[in-house]
Amino acid sequence: MSQGSSHPATGLHRVVVIVDANSNPFELGCATEVFGLRRPELGRDLYDFRLCSPEPRTLMRDGFFTLTGVAGLEAADAADTLIVPNRPDVDVPRRPAVLDAVRRAHARGARLVGFCSGAFTLAEAGVLDGRRATAHWQWAESFRDRFPSVHLEPDVLFVDDGDILTAAGSAAALDLGLHVVRRDHGAEVANAVSRRLVFAAHRDGGQRQFIERPVPDVPDASLAPLLAWVQERLGSPLTVADLAARAAVSPATLHRRFRAQLGTTPLAWLTGERVALACRLIERGESRFEVVARRCGLGTAAHLRALMNRETGLSPSAYRRRFGPAAG
Template sequence: MAQGSSQPARRAGAHRVVVIVDENSNPFELGCATEVFGLRRPEVGRELYDFRLCSPEPSVVMRDGFFTLTGVTGLEAADAADTLIVPNRPDVAVPRRPAVLDAVRRAHARGARLLGFCSGAFTLAEAGVLDGRRAAVHWQWADSFRARFPAVRLEPDVLFVDDGDVLTAAGSAAALDLGLHVVRRDHGAEVANSVSRRLVFAAHRDGGQRQFVERPVPDLPDESLAPVLAWAQERLDAPLTVADLAARAAVSPATLHRRFRRQLGTTPLAWLTGERLTLACRLIEQGESRFAVVARLSGLGTAANLRALMRRGTGITPSAYRRRFGPGTG
């Protein structure tokens, strides 16, 4: 499978995302990166990223010899990356080649953002850029990772970890969660929602959600949370409480809490707050400049509460969010 040796010239001002592909890399995570960062987005009205692949060799055999990429640009492309996605591999005991680790270290030293999907956390840790920092890894490899890299602050039961300029996703599907999180961080909630709709994927799963959620066959056919979630999403501006959600689902608050934990890996209150925060971000992006109105329409109550939750959820204040993602800033 040929990537093609001629790549388009870099668009002026575009944020460049570069993926290092190494021997035995997983095709799924490469596909996730391509889907999120590599496709043109005419529905958004602008190109979001300049996307490249690179490799230590011009020909790369993917996992288990499924197919081969040819005509791949050399590792020098990593030196121009604003965001560098590091390679993963199913055999985490095999170390990465020194040239790849050196490319990761150079990118980190000059301030590039680093992303590791699934076992990509092992690549980041081998390069030494995770020492003393938080990271996520697939639950299957948590013990092995902790034993090999004790200096890393592993969070073994979350979907992904955003530690500023180094971000890690726990498993294959969590790569999509982390990718959409990065799009949301770079371009706002409205653009991230547009990308997720095209992917037909959940617009927002918080990184702190559990990786592995037991989903036993329910005793009753009506235990799905979908109806109550849809009902609540249409009423986020109302003073909804967990008790209201439980009443709508015709269960006790304790039962609702157990179902949220079992089916979504989070609590009803955390889900409700996350949905309201996403709505608040979208209102700001659409031009609502009165933060008291944003807080009221999103169900967050007061402008002070909006400020506190936005700082916790996005890392910036509502005013900074408006400057970054408001009308006319795309």
């Protein structure tokens, strides 16, 4: 069953999470929140969600609780998207039955997702050889030593390598989950899910910003007021100099604050916000790409096309076909 297919019983894309001994409850909760909850605010459900485990009783991390009453491991064979187990003891090999289920899913074209140490599960199964992935910065060196054929990207929150996606750490599971929703259902739906989670639909930057470092003597002023001001004026011809003037700092100081707080540059953040607005306008039915470009501050339809291709992997026309009002 391919990534884009739906389960015949429900008509929905089926997401299955494998839970194994000592799995982390937080990432399980993230998967349930993003993929498992009903969505009355959207008027429809997004996924058919299942948990499964190799054993009838699964002791979760540090014995916090025991999971029972979920499907057996055979449920993984019906997954369109399979979320693999993660756990803190990365040096303990995963059980062969779990690795075999991952390999079978990959062989039939299912999408594979690893949260945090789930990258170790995917690598042990051999499906990451020659592929891009990320893992928690704390385990990056260990991962590289054990799996040198995997192209590890340690400075990002998540990696989308097509049919295999990995998230760097626990909270990054939410970032990746919302990215999957955005990829499957568009920016408008992903934003609705993020609002219900009270979580940013897209966090710029990478996990480098979370690596332990000395606390500065004087913390940077919050960027939140500036970001809110800009988001209300995306259609205006704003420049980095305009943002710096609004914040009453020099462009160099503004650049440092963006790097420190968001892990990106002012221009990259501004461009990302403008592309996100363009996506929402297209989803809401605006078919005149010159109008979309103008309302988003991107100038021309050609510039809109170039930036949407870079940021989403889709041209405006392809995005409209996939997520516009007539899609689905």
